[in-house]
Amino acid sequence: MSPASFRLGDFDCHVLYDGSRSIGSMTEGSAMRFVFGDAPEAEVEAALGPYGGISPDTRIHFNYLLAENEGHLTLLDVGCGDQAENDENPDEPAGLLVKSLGEAGFSVDDVDTVVVSHGHWDHFGGAVTAGKATFPNAEYVMSAKEAEYINAKAEGWAREYLRVLGDKLRLLPDVAEVAPGVTVKVAPGHTPGIAVTELSSRGETLLYTSDIILHPIHVEHTDWIPSFETDKVAAAAGRRRLIEDAHRRRLLLFVPHIPGVLGTVKRAGTGYMWADDHRSA
Numbered sequence: 001m002s003p004a005s006f007r008l009g010d011f012d013c014h015v016l017y018d019g020s021r022s023i024g025s026m027t028e029g030s031a032m033r034f035v036f037g038d039a040p041e042a043e044v045e046a047a048l049g050p051y052g053g054i055s056p057d058t059r060i061h062f063n064y065l066l067a068e069n070e071g072h073l074t075l076l077d078v079g080c081g082d083q084a085e086n087d088e089n090p091d092e093p094a095g096l097l098v099k100s101l102g103e104a105g106f107s108v109d110d111v112d113t114v115v116v117s118h119g120h121w122d123h124f125g126g127a128v129t130a131g132k133a134t135f136p137n138a139e140y141v142m143s144a145k146e147a148e149y150i151n152a153k154a155e156g157w158a159r160e161y162l163r164v165l166g167d168k169l170r171l172l173p174d175v176a177e178v179a180p181g182v183t184v185k186v187a188p189g190h191t192p193g194i195a196v197t198e199l200s201s202r203g204e205t206l207l208y209t210s211d212i213i214l215h216p217i218h219v220e221h222t223d224w225i226p227s228f229e230t231d232k233v234a235a236a237a238g239r240r241r242l243i244e245d246a247h248r249r250r251l252l253l254f255v256p257h258i259p260g261v262l263g264t265v266k267r268a269g270t271g272y273m274w275a276d277d278h279r280s281a
Ligand SMILES: [Zn+2]
Pocket: 120, 122, 123, 211, 257
């Protein structure tokens, strides 16, 4: 299970649980192909052994990050919101982030900055509720490249969300500090403008990976790219750079879709491996 909250330098961090969904509810195809694309099946199966394999029943978890520093409250991704379509998935409720925010002791009014990593439903679906910004006092930020992609290619609801957010949304260049110690960096591949976010304080740095990593095995096999990436070559190269950087700089990783969320990159032979991190507040 993920920690409810933890500290990173001067940051107070809270993991906000948004729910989980089975892979079978998201694809009619092979669960293995969904997460690992064209990777050699026998090799994937062997690598998956320690993780209990993968099947249509395997749950993808949704966890996002609320970070408080110098009196400033930043939310990294907003969860599924209304896009969870819980009516069609009654046994797998999602879109629970606002409830989790309340359990952490905050309300939607308290959030100052909302960072949207990319335009997929499980990260951006909660940005708007009943036609209004879910976090009324927040500045929403997103990379200009992702907004361009959403306007050109994404589903109708995501384009509508951009319109609803209007002046509340600030579009970012490829690297931007958006709050004290909070830096957003574009890392294209999963989508053309997806961004990761770094929190830095007192010599410690956390990297919120968004969907650059979905499964611990992606740390070992940077070229096993999910079937739904917009640019597989860029995704593999970008993931490789991210893993090397995380190892060299000893970053703490926050991966929204790994159940324990926190980990580090350790050396394994000539490559790398995911290692769970068990810190708590
Ligand atoms: Zn995702």
